[in-house]
Amino acid sequence: MKKEEITKGVDLFLYKVDGFKTASASVNIAMPLDDGKNAARALLISLIAKTNRQHPTIQKMTSELNMLYGASITPSVIKSGDSQIIRLTLDCVDDKYALYGESVILKSMELMLEMLFSPNTDGRKFKDADVKREKRLMLERIKSLSDDKMANAVNRLIEEMCRDEAYSIKKLGTPEEVEALTGEDIFDALIDILLHAPIQINVVGNFDEDKIRTLVSEKFSSLQRENIAELRTQFLSEAYDEREVREAQDVNQCKIVIGMRAGMTYDRDNYAAIKVMTDIFGAGTYSKLFTNVREKESLCYYCSAALDAGKGIILIQCGVEKENIDKAVAAIKREFQSMINGDFDEEIINASKLSICDSLLGALDTPEDINSWYAVQQTASIVLSPEELSEQIKQVSKEEIMTAAAFASFDTVYILESEAQAQ
Amino acid sequence: MNISEIKNEFVLEKYYKIEHDSGLSIYVMPKENYKSAYAIFGTNYGSVDTAFSKKGEEVTRVPEGIAHFLEHKLFESEELDAFERYSKTGADANAFTTFDHTCYLFSCSDNFRQSLEILLDFVKSPYFTQQTVEKEQGIIGQEIKMYQDIPDWQVLFNLLRALYKENPVRIDIAGTVESIAEISADLLYSCYNTFYNNSNMALAVVGNVTVEDVLEVADKCLKKEEKVEIERFTPADTEEIAEKYVEQDMGVQIKKFNLGFREVANEKMNVKENILISIVLELICGKSTDMYSELLENGLINSAFYASNFIGRGFAVNIFGGESDDPEKVRDMLFERIRFVKENGFSEKAFEEIRRMKYGNEIKALGDIETLASGLVNAHFGEYGIFDIFEAYKTITVDDANALVKTKFDEAKCALSVIK
Numbered sequence: 001m002k003k004e005e006i007t008k009g010v011d012l013f014l015y016k017v018d019g020f021k022t023a024s025a026s027v028n029i030a031m032p033l034d035d036g037k038n039a040a041r042a043l044l045i046s047l048i049a050k051t052n053r054q055h056p057t058i059q060k061m062t063s064e065l066n067m068l069y070g071a072s073i074t075p076s077v078i079k080s081g082d083s084q085i086i087r088l089t090l091d092c093v094d095d096k097y098a099l100y101g102e103s104v105i106l107k108s109m110e111l112m113l114e115m116l117f118s119p120n121t122d123g124r125k126f127k128d129a130d131v132k133r134e135k136r137l138m139l140e141r142i143k144s145l146s147d148d149k150m151a152n153a154v155n156r157l158i159e160e161m162c163r164d165e166a167y168s169i170k171k172l173g174t175p176e177e178v179e180a181l182t183g184e185d186i187f188d189a190l191i192d193i194l195l196h197a198p199i200q201i202n203v204v205g206n207f208d209e210d211k212i213r214t215l216v217s218e219k220f221s222s223l224q225r226e227n228i229a230e231l232r233t234q235f236l237s238e239a240y241d242e243r244e245v246r247e248a249q250d251v252n253q254c255k256i257v258i259g260m261r262a263g264m265t266y267d268r269d270n271y272a273a274i275k276v277m278t279d280i281f282g283a284g285t286y287s288k289l290f291t292n293v294r295e296k297e298s299l300c301y302y303c304s305a306a307l308d309a310g311k312g313i314i315l316i317q318c319g320v321e322k323e324n325i326d327k328a329v330a331a332i333k334r335e336f337q338s339m340i341n342g343d344f345d346e347e348i349i350n351a352s353k354l355s356i357c358d359s360l361l362g363a364l365d366t367p368e369d370i371n372s373w374y375a376v377q378q379t380a381s382i383v384l385s386p387e388e389l390s391e392q393i394k395q396v397s398k399e400e401i402m403t404a405a406a407f408a409s410f411d412t413v414y415i416l417e418s419e420a421q422a423q
Numbered sequence: 424m425n426i427s428e429i430k431n432e433f434v435l436e437k438y439y440k441i442e443h444d445s446g447l448s449i450y451v452m453p454k455e456n457y458k459s460a461y462a463i464f465g466t467n468y469g470s471v472d473t474a475f476s477k478k479g480e481e482v483t484r485v486p487e488g489i490a491h492f493l494e495h496k497l498f499e500s501e502e503l504d505a506f507e508r509y510s511k512t513g514a515d516a517n518a519f520t521t522f523d524h525t526c527y528l529f530s531c532s533d534n535f536r537q538s539l540e541i542l543l544d545f546v547k548s549p550y551f552t553q554q555t556v557e558k559e560q561g562i563i564g565q566e567i568k569m570y571q572d573i574p575d576w577q578v579l580f581n582l583l584r585a586l587y588k589e590n591p592v593r594i595d596i597a598g599t600v601e602s603i604a605e606i607s608a609d610l611l612y613s614c615y616n617t618f619y620n621n622s623n624m625a626l627a628v629v630g631n632v633t634v635e636d637v638l639e640v641a642d643k644c645l646k647k648e649e650k651v652e653i654e655r656f657t658p659a660d661t662e663e664i665a666e667k668y669v670e671q672d673m674g675v676q677i678k679k680f681n682l683g684f685r686e687v688a689n690e691k692m693n694v695k696e697n698i699l700i701s702i703v704l705e706l707i708c709g710k711s712t713d714m715y716s717e718l719l720e721n722g723l724i725n726s727a728f729y730a731s732n733f734i735g736r737g738f739a740v741n742i743f744g745g746e747s748d749d750p751e752k753v754r755d756m757l758f759e760r761i762r763f764v765k766e767n768g769f770s771e772k773a774f775e776e777i778r779r780m781k782y783g784n785e786i787k788a789l790g791d792i793e794t795l796a797s798g799l800v801n802a803h804f805g806e807y808g809i810f811d812i813f814e815a816y817k818t819i820t821v822d823d824a825n826a827l828v829k830t831k832f833d834e835a836k837c838a839l840s841v842i843k
Binding site for chain 1: 434455456457458459506507509510511512513514515516530531532533534558559560561562563565566568569571572573574673674675676677679709710711712713715716719720722725726727746776777779780781782783784786787789790791792
């Protein structure tokens, strides 16, 4: 893979591979979550993926993509540490499957870049009708997300646990922020990212490298880019205190979400040991949470832990009956204590390493996988290949796992219980 | 044993179909450039199989959710359970139950043969005791409750109950807390011995594998089994649907809806018709239609809107789903649109555009080993070949689509399910 700086703060990753059915690409745009423009950017990325100057209606844009053999250009908004990433992801067929010899990859890439460089605006603002539609869609999307009880429980935990950190800011913005947006705000957000955001463009597939490079360069070289935004994430290596937050809603099953501080001071800080520790504790089917809390005690269907290294936190999720809430929380804490005590053998360490390394080995199997692997590392302090990560994982010792557990601390317990049972 | 190679020159792919001596059909699709492999071992048995017999024997009626329960229990054995065994190979293993299939799978990049051996061995070695059955009732009880809190799941099952009075597609795949309490080890064995016969199963492996790898393990693990003739007793449904409108209050901020047309289920999978239906749905209200723009610009649908062809053994429903403050208005506009296309047909240009898009999506799917392996198993049970799809794309015309749409979407067989 080659990384080249096209212009200040714009990196192009070209990854040429042959023999696949598809090509995959992405434009990844990162900005601080707390600069007050997160709502505008989230709305912007959805808007520009639907229409642009050459394709001023959703119908015309869709027809263009349909004729490119169902190429898809999907907008997404991601929270990565204390940064917000807005992303366009392109997936299309490899050129050899085009029926008339056209280059689907080149044409689709051009279309994706036009979304950024040729927006359908009225001068320096987006069109009222487009803005009105996108605001409604965003408000409904936010409502719909809060109707998802499991996802909402995680969001509530983050709000409570990280209430003094940028990380608690909603990646899509609040309903009030969305309501207040104007066509000018959204246009300003576009100019702002084009001039100041760190941007990473990935292209993976079988293509003419010079043509892709020229296409991207031509678009970006016209910009006077300066003051590229700096991205920082606040890491709390230790919880100040343990809190419990209980809320009631009309649910059939109580949802428990527990947030821990992983003991990290930056995203790669002792990463491999903490990853293996979290995996043994609660990620695999061999993990302590799965084998004990689910299988032995039959308390739940799901009970698992996941590490978010970009923020240095571990999230544990579990769904239980009301009368089992305290029992489940106690069981989770007991299992974690057993990690600190070293109550696990070499067999489970090997199982964990085997499992993690096995999935790393196949992590770059398809153009979509390769694109995704490098896209999610846009804000990482060090970009690692699966092989490099695999080597680190293999080196982890039992003592390091125990130390990793000892440095992690419980922060906030969030419990969503059913209304009738809440008194 | 009979091995045949099935090739498609146009999409540059091939796979092998093996009629194994054990009676199992095995599909192997080696893929260059891939480090990982994906294996799926499925039985033609799911939640709709609530009454059945082996030929000549008495009919067995089983509690709702037993196929799914069996899936959970199969992972256990007298010694190490399947997950403990996989932990020595590094494979990522799972299983799922649908209305008409139960599948066990793993993906891995290394130790493929050991993992395949575990898969074949545990699926072919049932071990159920009353004690382990009771333990599972707690876990699955929580799985059922989890789904009860998911509006998108509820809106679908409410729709199915509105469309079908008798067909067991109306019951929840996992059953209910009450129905799974009736499950016993004996009942599990009865289901197992009927449906987990090699002749009712298929194995598909795709990715970094060879036919030799797969056969070496299959020869070792699979014993020859006499074919079991299965009779299934699916109650014939009433002519009338149960309800035209159903609603459930889950306190959601934006209503969710499923509008479903009950269609006549084909005896056998009809590849050409399925492709045409998927194109027709796109032509009715896909993003490139006036209908979609009209619904969107009038604030009646949002990004969650979709149309899908929901089919399986003994059931077929065309579903339009999404979120809306006014689902009844969406229904009325779709009714009007469908009447219009039945009368006037689709344009050749629109048809060609959608055909090209769908063709591209099929090509894309050929890059995904998981989709391919599942596709091979589904194709086996549906008695077609995965490359038949590409042949069908070549021959279909707008006239086929126009003729087909007239035979579908009967308003009298349509129900609206709403979660508010």
